[in-house]
Amino acid sequence: MIIWQPGQQxxxxxxxxxxxxxxxxxxxxTYKAxxxxxxxxxxxxxxxxxxxxRDDFTEQQVKFINEALTIKxxxxPHILKVYExxxxxxxxxxxxxxxxxxxxFKHxxxxxxxxxxxxLLYIDQIGQxxxxIHNKGQLHRDIKPGNILLRQNKQEAVLIDFGLTRSIATRSMTNSLTEGYAPIEQYRRKGNFGSxxxxxxxxxxxxxxxxxxxxRxxxxxSPVPATNRRYDDEPLPEPKHYNPRVSQRVNAAILQGMEVEPEKRTxxxxxxxENLGLVVQKPINFDIQQPVKNVQTPPVTQPQRRTPPPNPLPASEEGGLKSAVGQDYKKLRDLLAGEKWKEADEETLRVMLAVAKREKEGWLDPNSIDNFPCEDLRTIDRLWVKYSNGHFGFSVQKRIYQSLGGTRYYSEKIWQAFGDKVGWRKGGSWLYYKGITFDKKAPEGHLPTGKLRRGGRTAGLVFFSRIETCKP
Incomplete structure (x- = not known):
């Protein structure tokens, strides 16, 4: 047996x-090297x-390598990167x-x-x-708290350990599993496998x-194993049984997601x-003449649609650095005036979290975006648009997104096209933050980054909607 030792080259x-x-x-x-x-x-x-x-070590090693190449x-951003x-x-x-x-698990x-x-933050990240992975035609088959890593000092979850990953098309799979987290079909070599x-x-x-x-x-x-619930007729205690603070929506979503029979499961x-409320389901029309919220309005006689102006939010600073909650935007203004784009991007995150009172969470969820003060949103956007000469800003991003046919309905094709257009994707893959270009040579709408909306694409769609409602 080969076990690598500390200091070994x-x-x-x-x-x-x-x-x-x-x-x-x-x-x-796994070794640290x-x-x-x-x-x-x-x-x-x-x-x-x-x-x-094992006698079939050579065969197992070939499978190990092939699986690694698949993961490569x-x-x-929430999947462990494999290099070689x-x-x-x-x-x-x-x-x-x-x-x-x-x-x-250790956390x-x-x-x-x-x-x-x-x-829900971590589940949303791993869910995405x-x-x-499913869009790539693969199943992970070993999701559990022990296979999710949290980056130190960050609320960022990363999925690891793809040792049981198989193609969705495979009908016969090994029955390796983790009790409490494996569904009933995983206890058989052949079963109704799928997402x-x-x-x-x-x-x-x-x-x-x-x-x-x-x-504890x-x-x-761990939760009650699926086999116990099927053969011993032991029901799954509702999450609220152990934790009354769990909302009814989340409680119901978990129970449906853990249905024993695949046909009844989410x-x-x-x-x-969507069942957890992490994906916006209510459609919101970006049409300028249509109300974004479900409010009764009298019929309009003018044309129902017109082309949005290039910069829906004015680029001037008339009226000063306004804030509905007393937020100070002088530092952001000075950083943008000095074309310190990365520092300005980070300051944008800081001030928006402060305005939304989400510093502890470190990200903006759809609800906090939907209720973000329009006065502050306009100020931040005006500063970005002004000092980039109309090249960067939330309103610039929204205009690009709309030009591609984007609405508050999620469309993978349009969302990816938007990522390509503003330079957040390269070669068909989304960039890590370190891949962002903090320079005026970056594509139009490249900044501010989506880092401040770590709620994912759902938050991004809600954000564009909020910009539309906050137009002067």
């Missing part, structure tokens, strides 16, 4: 193993000692992004069960990652995040997110 001295393994599971062992010529840290995963001792094609496959003797290793943080064990708001398979595990993960304290009091560390991750 591998791959012809390219990497040095750092300390003890980061973790070991049913298939693999430093690249000698750059000093950069990576995580490198190999088959573990038990797998190395994934590019999503290396070899050290007979053992292959998968070089991955190193994340300095703890798993969601809950330390902190206790999460508030509904925090739990799963939608991406609903991962929905069950995602719903079970949310169940645990919201009920961990109550489960009863000596449990069919897709998108639908599960």
């Amino acid at each position: 591998i791959n012809n001295g390219r990497f040095i193993i750092q300390g003890q393994p980061l973790g070991s599971g049913g298939f693999g062992t 430093k690249e000698t010529n750059t000093g950069k840290l990576y995580a490198i995963k190999t088959l573990n000692a038990a797998m190395q001792g 094609g994934f590019d999503h 496959v290396i070899q050290e003797g007979i053992l292959f290793g998968v070089v991955m992004e190193y994340i300095d943080g703890a798993t969601l 809950v064990q330390t902190k206790g069960q999460l508030s509904e708001a925090e739990a 990652a799963l939608e991406y 609903h398979t991962d929905v069950y595990a995602l719903a079970a993960t949310l169940y645990y995040l919201l009920t961990a304290d109550g489960l 009091n009863e000596g449990e560390n 069919p897709t991750v998108l639908k599960f997110r």
Whole structure:
């Protein structure tokens, strides 16, 4: 058996193993390693000692490599990045992004069960990652709190451990699973597999995040296994049984997502997110002559539609740096005047969180966006538009989004086209924040970034709607 030791050099001295393994599971062992010529840290995963001792080790290693190559094609901010496959003797290793943080399971064990708001933030992020994986024709098959990492000092969740990932088209799968999070079909080699398979595990993960304290009091560390509920007729206790603070909407969404029979279960991750209230379902027309909210208005005689002006929110600063809540925008103004675009982007996040009183959460959810003071939104946009000469700003982004046919209805095609147009996507993949261009040479509408709307595309659509309603 091969176990890499601290200080050991591998791959012809390219990497040095750092300390003890980061973790070991049913298939693999993950090491922390430093690249000698750059000093950069990576995580490198190999088959573990038990797998190395199997008679079919060579076959298992081939599967391990093929799975790694599949994951290497994934590019999503909430999916662990895989870079390459290396070899050290007979053992292959998968070089991955190193994340300095703890798993969601350890986070809950330390902190206790999460508030509904925090739990939904992570579930929304991982849900979007799963939608991406499903669109690639793959199932993860091992969603659980222990396979979700939280970046240190950030409310950002990353999905890891793709050891059980299989093509959705595969009808026969290994029955490897995690009790409490695996749906009934995963206990069989052949079953009704599909996106609903991962929905069950995602719903079970949310169940645990919201009920961990109550489960622990009863000596449990996971929800009731699906097999118990089917064969012993043991019902699933509602999340509200353990945590009365869980809203009725979330309670109902979890129960539907954890239905034992696949045919009765929530069919897709998108639908599960809709049931949780994380995806806006109410259509809002961006037509200038139409009210955004459901308000009775008399019929209009003028034409019902006209082309929006290039900058719906004025670029002037007439009337000063107005704020409905007393927010100071002088620093943002000075940074933009000095063309310090990255600092201005970060200051925009700071002031908007302060206005919305969301500093603790660190992101703007759809509700806080829908109620963001128009006076402040206009001020921030005017500053960006003025000092970029109309190149950057929320209103610029909204105009581009509308020109592509965008509305408050989500359209993957239009949302991706928008990302391509403003330069938030390259080569068909969404950029990490470090890939943003903080320069006037960036595409029109490239700034401010979507970083301040970490509620995802849902928040983005609501944001454009809010800009429309806040026009002078």
